[in-house]
Every structure is written in C-alpha cells, then in structure tokens.
Amino acid sequence: MKTTISQVMRALTEPVGVLEPTVDTLKYGDPEAEVTGIVTTFMPTQAVLEEAVELGANLIVAHEGPFFSHQDSFVQALKQDPVYLAKDACIREAGLALFRFHDYWHRYQPDGIMEGLLEALAWSDRAVRHEAVASVVQLPPVTVREIAQYVKRQLGLSYVRVTGGLDQTCERIGLLAGYRGGGEHAIPLFEREQLDLVVYGEGPEWETPEYVRDAVRQGRGKALIVLGHAESEAAGMKLLADRLQTRFPDVPVHFAANPPIFQVL
Amino acid sequence: MKTTISQVMRALTEPVGVLEPTVDTLKYGDPEAEVTGIVTTFMPTQAVLEEAVELGANLIVAHEGPFFSHQDSFVQALKQDPVYLAKDACIREAGLALFRFHDYWHRYQPDGIMEGLLEALAWSDRAVRHEAVASVVQLPPVTVREIAQYVKRQLGLSYVRVTGGLDQTCERIGLLAGYRGGGEHAIPLFEREQLDLVVYGEGPEWETPEYVRDAVRQGRGKALIVLGHAESEAAGMKLLADRLQTRFPDVPVHFAANPPIFQVL
Numbered sequence: 001m002k003t004t005i006s007q008v009m010r011a012l013t014e015p016v017g018v019l020e021p022t023v024d025t026l027k028y029g030d031p032e033a034e035v036t037g038i039v040t041t042f043m044p045t046q047a048v049l050e051e052a053v054e055l056g057a058n059l060i061v062a063h064e065g066p067f068f069s070h071q072d073s074f075v076q077a078l079k080q081d082p083v084y085l086a087k088d089a090c091i092r093e094a095g096l097a098l099f100r101f102h103d104y105w106h107r108y109q110p111d112g113i114m115e116g117l118l119e120a121l122a123w124s125d126r127a128v129r130h131e132a133v134a135s136v137v138q139l140p141p142v143t144v145r146e147i148a149q150y151v152k153r154q155l156g157l158s159y160v161r162v163t164g165g166l167d168q169t170c171e172r173i174g175l176l177a178g179y180r181g182g183g184e185h186a187i188p189l190f191e192r193e194q195l196d197l198v199v200y201g202e203g204p205e206w207e208t209p210e211y212v213r214d215a216v217r218q219g220r221g222k223a224l225i226v227l228g229h230a231e232s233e234a235a236g237m238k239l240l241a242d243r244l245q246t247r248f249p250d251v252p253v254h255f256a257a258n259p260p261i262f263q264v265l
Numbered sequence: 266m267k268t269t270i271s272q273v274m275r276a277l278t279e280p281v282g283v284l285e286p287t288v289d290t291l292k293y294g295d296p297e298a299e300v301t302g303i304v305t306t307f308m309p310t311q312a313v314l315e316e317a318v319e320l321g322a323n324l325i326v327a328h329e330g331p332f333f334s335h336q337d338s339f340v341q342a343l344k345q346d347p348v349y350l351a352k353d354a355c356i357r358e359a360g361l362a363l364f365r366f367h368d369y370w371h372r373y374q375p376d377g378i379m380e381g382l383l384e385a386l387a388w389s390d391r392a393v394r395h396e397a398v399a400s401v402v403q404l405p406p407v408t409v410r411e412i413a414q415y416v417k418r419q420l421g422l423s424y425v426r427v428t429g430g431l432d433q434t435c436e437r438i439g440l441l442a443g444y445r446g447g448g449e450h451a452i453p454l455f456e457r458e459q460l461d462l463v464v465y466g467e468g469p470e471w472e473t474p475e476y477v478r479d480a481v482r483q484g485r486g487k488a489l490i491v492l493g494h495a496e497s498e499a500a501g502m503k504l505l506a507d508r509l510q511t512r513f514p515d516v517p518v519h520f521a522a523n524p525p526i527f528q529v530l
Binding site for chain 2: 043045046047050064068069070073074077078080081082083086087145148149152159160161162163166179183184187188190191202204205206207208209210211213214215217218220226228229230261262263264265
C-alpha cells in the first residue's frame with residue numbers, strides 16, 4: 001500500500017496536535033509523493049543526503065534544519081554561498097523530501113528526545129521526575145568520574161567536558177538534552193531539585209559551568225558534564241526510526257548517525 | 266593623589282562616548298570611593314573575588330557579569346539560591362566594587378579584546394582586515410594541525426576542538442572572539458573573505474561547525490578551530506590591565522586569570 005509523505009508527517013505530529021509557530025515544516029518535497037524509504041537523523045548533513053540517496057530513501061526526517069540555523073535566520077545571506085547552493089541543488093536533483101521534526105518530538109509525553117537519551121543511558125527506570133526541559137535521575141552513590149566514563153561508554157563518545165571535582169559523589173542528576181544547558185534552565189534546577197550533578201548537551205560556556213565553578217569554590221559539591229548537542233539528541237532520532245518502522249512496516253526506515261562534529265586536539 | 270572608581274570608569278568609557286543600552290554598569294560599589302587596587306579578569310568568579318581581597322584591591326573590572334547571564338535575565342530566579350547569596354554577600358562584606366567592561370572594550374578602535382587576542386597570538390602584523398566582529402589574518406601556507414598547535418602554545422590551552430581536515434593548508438584565517446562564532450557572523454565570512462579557516466571562541470555547535478563539515482564533504486578545503494569563550498577573550502582583559510596601569514601609575518593593577526572552565530575526559 002502506498003505511503004505518502006503527508007501520511008508520515010501526520011503520523012508524526014498527530015500525538016501533539018497543532019503547534020504554531022513551529023520550525024517543523026516540510027523544507028523540500030511534494031507532500032503527496034510516495035515514500036520509498038525514510039532516513040531519520042540529528043543533522044541533515046551533505047553526507048546524510050548522499051546516504052539517503054544510496055539507500056533509495058526519499059524522505060529525510062531531521063531534528064535540525066539543513067542550513068545551520070534554528071530559525072533559518074541567515075539563509076538569505078547564504079543565497080550566493082557555494083556550500084548552500086551545492087546542498088540545495090543536491091536535495092532538488094535527488095528529489096529528496098526533508099521534514100524537520102524538532103518541536104513536536106520535544107512535546108511528546110514523554111519528550112521523544114529525552115526518552116531516547118534515557119534509553120541509551122539505560123536510565124529510564126532511574127528517572128524520578130520529568131519536567132518540560134529536564135528529567136531528574138536518582139542513582140546509587142557514584143563519583144562524577146564514574147558517571148562520565150559510563151556516559152561516554154553508553155553513548156559511544158570519545159570525550160566529555162567536565163566542570164567540578166571528578167571524585168565527588170553524586171546521587172541526584174539533572175539531565176537536559178540539546179541546547180537546554182543555558183543558565184535559565186539548568187542553574188535553578190540545582191537548588192530546586194537538590195542536584196549534585198547536571199548532564200547537558202550544549203549551553204553557553206560562562207553560564208551554568210561558571211555557576212558550578214563558584215559552587216565548588218564555596219564548598220558545595222556540584223558538578224557538570226557536557227555531552228555535546230548532537231551527542232545528547234541523536235539517540236532520540238534513533239528511537240524515532242524504530243517507532244516509524246513499527247508504524248510503517250512496509251517502508252524501509254533507517255537511522256543515519258552523524259560522526260562527531262569535533263575532534264579534540 | 267586619590268583615584269576614585271568613577272575616574273577609572275570615565276577613563277575606560279571615554280574613548281567610545283556613551284553607549285545606550287549597555288551591560289557595562291557598576292554592579293557593586295560606591296563610585297566616589299577611593300580605588301585601592303584594580304583587578305581585571307574575564308569572569309568575576311568566587312575565586313577572583315577572593316584573590317582581589319588578598320591583593321587589597323577593591324575594584325574588579327570584569328568582561329562578563331557575576332551572575333552567569335549576559336543580560337542578568339534570570340537573576341530574579343536566583344534570589345534564594347545559596348551560590349548567588351554567598352557570592353553577593355562576599356562582594357558586599359569585602360566592600361568590593363565591580364564594573365563590567367564588555368560593550369565599551371569591544372567598541373574601541375581596534376576592539377580591545379581582539380587586539381589582546383592578536384597580540385597573544387603574535388598575529389598583530391598579520392591582520393589584513395578588521396571588521397566589527399572579526400579580523401582577517403593572512404599567513405604563509407601552514408596546516409590546520411600546525412595552527413592548532415601554535416594557538417594552543419601561544420594561549421596556553423590544553424586542548425582545542427577542530428572541524429575539518431588537520432592536514433589541509435591554510436593562508437587566510439578569520440578570527441572571532443567570544444560568542445561571535447555563531448553562523449550569522451562566521452558563515453558568510455568564509456565566502457566574503459575567501460577564508461580557509463575560522464578560529465573562534467564560542468558558537469552554537471550545529472551552526473558554523475556543520476557548515477564546515479558540509480563544505481569539506483563537498484570537496485572545499487575549509488576548517489574550524491574552536492578556542493573556548495574565555496580562552497579567546499582573556500588576553501584582551503590582560504591587555505586592559507597593562508593599559509590601566511599606564512593610565513593610573515599610582516594604583517596597583519593586576520590581571521586575574523581564570524583556570525580552564527572544563528577538563529576533557
């Protein structure tokens with residue numbers, strides 16, 4: 001039976017209702033076209049486009065947008081940029097459809113990205129509280145160093161960045177995916193949830209990390225582990241591929257991992 | 266001769282004129298109090314406050330604010346936070362004055378932060394162009410790996426993060442201090458200035474780095490080195506200490522370095 005792009009989009013957005021405004025729009029493609037295969041990914045990179053073509057999949061469902069900006073705010077400034085032009089041409093010539101799935105997935109109950117991250121960390125049963133932008137995990141006493149090593153192993157990371165003492169013991173951990181590591185979200189959480197440790201994806205460097213540094217200097221045992229933005233959200237897009245495969249058993253569904261964006265030198 | 270806090274603030278802001286609005290205000294202290302010593306720093310951490318007290322200096326001139334937010338946007342949410350309360354009490358009890366010097370220093374001609382960074386990199390003579398938020402440096406052909414190692418050595422960094430090929434050759438480099446690494450500033454610069462490499466302080470992870478990754482995938486030789494926010498701006502605050510010492514020879518002026526905010530694990 002034929003599955004169209006609009007059927008997939010409907011299935012993805014239905015559990016939430018209608019969000020306005022949203023960045024989750026069909027960036028490329030004909031909604032009535034038949035889906036030959038789906039690739040989910042964190043970032044729809046040039047490499048992911050090529051992978052989709054090789055797999056014979058014509059629908060990419062990506063957490064972030066193709067042109068390096070959450071609101072596409074400077075795409076106008078890129079209209080003569082060779083990287084933009086080549087990527088745009090590649091998508092059109094390959095006949096790829098590209099749907100961004102960001103706001104809706106975060107509004108699932110529970111948040112789909114957080115659910116994927118908790119599963120990847122094998123902490124789903126340890127979560128004692130879910131807030132809109134954070135979950136709280138309760139563990140038996142363990143050091144920051146042990147958690148950092150555990151997280152690296154579970155998520156397949158080559159490094160994490162840490163503020164605070166590695167030998168400090170933790171039990172209550174706040175987990176924030178994506179760009180939710182900013183002070184506005186993460187700092188008040190320490191006191192409200194009596195956290196020992198925050199683990200987040202990305203956030204401004206002199207907000208939450210500097211709060212933790214000052215807390216440590218004042219003799220309070222706090223710590224922070226920074227995963228990286230993609231590193232904290234990719235598992236949620238992998239989980240999405242599993243969900244889509246179950247929902248559309250006749251359509252081949254793949255998850256395309258992005259290699260680490262940085263190497264540490 | 267007595268030097269007051271307001272005299273120091275006037276000397277610092279005079280070359281620019283009056284900026285409105287600005288985050289550069291006296292956060293603590295009496296403008297008519299006599300200055301016993303000045304400490305310049307990137308981040309006025311708990312440790313820097315203690316260092317100022319030990320040095321007998323009662324005026325801290327800091328690039329960033331004390332409470333983990335550029336616009337102090339969530340300070341209200343911290344009014345019961347023990348880290349906030351202890352830091353606030355420490356500043357008041359020690360009788361410290363705290364002046365933020367961010368917008369004005371960036372508006373100096375040339376930008377004081379950029380001037381300090383270029384000096385620290387020994388690239389002042391290599392700068393061929395200064396824009397409002399970036400400078401362009403022209404070097405004899407050199408690999409990304411060599412530049413990364415050079416930058417680490419000059420700035421005393423234990424690591425940098427790199428996107429793109431390490432063995433690629435570069436000649437034209439765009440340099441952006443602080444949080445100017447976002448796509449809006451950094452991405453159009455590649456094409457406009459025909460850059461091989463951008464070196465920036467901090468920016469969102471899926472903006473400029475993903476542009477560089479796509480460019481590389483398309484066969485364009487581009488690369489990115491990420492220094493860290495403080496790592497890119499501290500030299501400018503050290504330069505400021507030298508300038509203040511020259512301007513106020515009778516006042517002891519110190520630069521307080523912040524240790525690295527992260528360790529990589």
